[in-house]
Amino acid sequence: MGLVKNYIKNTNKYKEKLSEDYRAIFDEVMVCFRTSALPDKDIEMALQDILSSFLEAQALGKTVNEVIGDNYKEFCENIILELKASPKIKKRILLNNISLLFLISLVLITIDYIIELVENFIKSKTILLNYSVSIDNILQIIMGVIVAIIVFNMVRNSDESNNNNKNKCKEFIRNFCFIFLVFFSIPLSNKLFKLDSMVLLNTKVYFIIPILYLGMKGFSYLANE
Template sequence: MNIKQMIKENNRLQDAMTPGNLSYYQDMVVYIRSSSVNEAKGEELLLEIGQHLLDAQAKGKTAEEVFGSDPEAYCKDLVEQLPPMKGLNKLQLHVMIPWIALTWFFFVQAIAGFIVTWTGGPVERMTQVRVSTLVLLAGGSYVLIQLVMKWMKNGTFQPEEEQRKINIRHMGIYVVIAVVILVGGVWLGRLLPVLHIQPWVSLVIFVIGLLGTKLLFSSK
């Protein structure tokens, strides 16, 4: 099976789990998928775990009885045995986030530009794209997504009270990053040039971005 088929099969297995086993297993899914392991091997492992859990469930056992009371240590040990993500895959992951953010930025830019053109608004203003905006959008989206993924992994298997503390801590980090982005935007705006991009050009860039997303980052 390819990765998409394994994910589909994984979802099918989850549909057959009891609520308690499902909650336990979904934490394992988050932990393994957010780790820097080979994606295909990670999905194969999750299928094995899911099937093993269902077999045990049919015998009246719970996930904790099967995998133990310390699921984090169990998953950590499994992850360490998996092959790491290849260099190219890591590069794809790092590039994918700003790529997608910029792709959809140009979609919004194109739609807004066409609407302003059709309504007779200030077209000149809508064709202006600050290079500083592109830099901050690419960098900001990357940092925020990485923080979210780290938060998801660190919050996995944690008790509710500890998860609340993690949420508050990460919320504070998000606020700090937002302030840095705003300040950086003002500073960079004075240094970097402004591009003049017509709405149809923004639309072309968006289409190219979509094609690139499909070709470069889609799971096989």
């Protein structure tokens, strides 16, 4: 990940040399790539190449439209699709998605444990170290993945020039309502079907949280190796 941090540092440093027009488009290009499913290493390498081409074209007096055309999103998507077609990058995307799954699991289970810890301490003045993984937890993780996908798509589509403000507002409301229904359905399903009583695994919290963290870091390392 040190290599990725160096790429980001160099990108932030050299993009300051872009003119206002080039800089505005490059900022949008960064959003497109960094909200894609590509691993961090491939994203930052692609951004470095694009930044170099922008700086060269700018030095030659070319406009940004002469370099990428009139639609920067189409320009980005073509590059992203080309990268995704590579078998090596497909493997890294899979590893990156597994890392994301571990991250979502880590966050949701940690939050759930803290809530249980506080409730248990208030009731019995004891510290809870046991944690039960139930069907309810699995549903929360699945919903977390769905919400993450929706949020990334909202960010990617937020600046499309062919969408007017009214359409953007409708899309935001639709996505917000969907996310609300998703999260509302979890406690409702739990209440109706007692999903938290369908225990899949009983373990100590000091086992499961480090395992999830190491899984997240390990798969992230493999994805960006």
